[in-house]
Amino acid sequence: MTALRQRMIDAMVLRGFRPRTQVSYLRAVSQMARHYHRSPDLITDQEVQAYLLHLVRDRQLARSSVNQVSCATRFLICEVLGQADRRSRIPMALTPQRLPEVLSRAEVAAVLAAPLSLKARTLLMTAYSTGMRVSELCNLRGCDIDSSPDRMCIRVAEGKGGHDRYSLLTPELLEQLRLYWRQCRRHARPEDWLFPARLDPSKALDTRSAGRYFHIARNAAGIDKVGGIHTLRHCFATHLLEAGVDLNSISQLLGHAKLSTTSRYLRMARPGHSAGDRALALLANLPKVGVNSPQKAPPSPPPRPSPLH
Secondary structure, three states: OOHHHHHHHHHHHHOOOOHHHHHHHHHHHHHHHHHHOOOHHHOOHHHHHHHHHHHHHOOOOOHHHHHHHHHHHHHHHHHHOOOHHHHHHOOOOOOOOOOOOOOOHHHHHHHHOOOOOHHHHHHHHHHHHHOOOHHHHHOOEHHHEEOOOOOOEEEEOOOHHHOOEEEEOOHHHHHHHHHHHHHHOOOOOOOOEOOEOOOOOOOEOOHHHHHHHHHHHHHHOOOOOOOOOHHHHHHHHHHHHHOOOOHHHHHHHHOOOOHHHHHHHHOOOOOOOOOOOOOOOOHHHOOOOOOOOOOOOOOOOOOOOOOOO
16 A cells, blocks of 8 residues: 555545445545546546546536546545645536436335235335435434434434434334244344345345346336436425425435435425425325235244334
């Protein structure tokens, strides 16, 4: 490891960057250095601009991907090398504001009614009824479920930006979680992963595996709309907005740092929507769809008490 690479890592750690962000920044700077066969601290502003242009024209990367390279380069030059006067010469592109495709309530019901394992269906139901990011979903533990009647919430530990928050726990979701816990996690401790990896239960489920659950369910439901499992987070926010929940409450549930981030859902809600009843009970408001869902098994308590019982 070079001294410059270690300096960049130390700077990111001191500023509390998430591990995935650190990996992305290091990869972006390393690829630019390999492109010029030179240490990144010797690359000029003109060469940085030429490299970004190469990513756009030759490699045809998305604007968001090119902007990530710009951010990584700015961080290296301005924060690590201390050359803040160069910031304006490292351009950031305006990215197109495309709206994701949102599933209707009937389509969400069809996705959840697809022939899935109990684990997959429970994960997708949790994704839709809480609006969690897929990484937050995979990192849930049994002890994060608070089923006390006067609480009824799910703790999201270390969400995006390292912030904790609480999300919704509806009676319908709690019933599904209890069924799943009794049938699939009966020998687990409450602090274990709620959705463990199949081959190594000591590890959390991989986000790619969670994404595959959604794609399998979407294809089985015959839905052609594009988008991955993050679509369920968009559906959560949009359906709550259409049901009359205020934007600030939705922003807190999603864990957004800025209300302006949540405001884009105003453009995704159906035109002329009006407030409805039981706004927060998303699962209860879904249309009924025939499903070969697993039958509820007789209660089988785990070795230790769990918030899911």
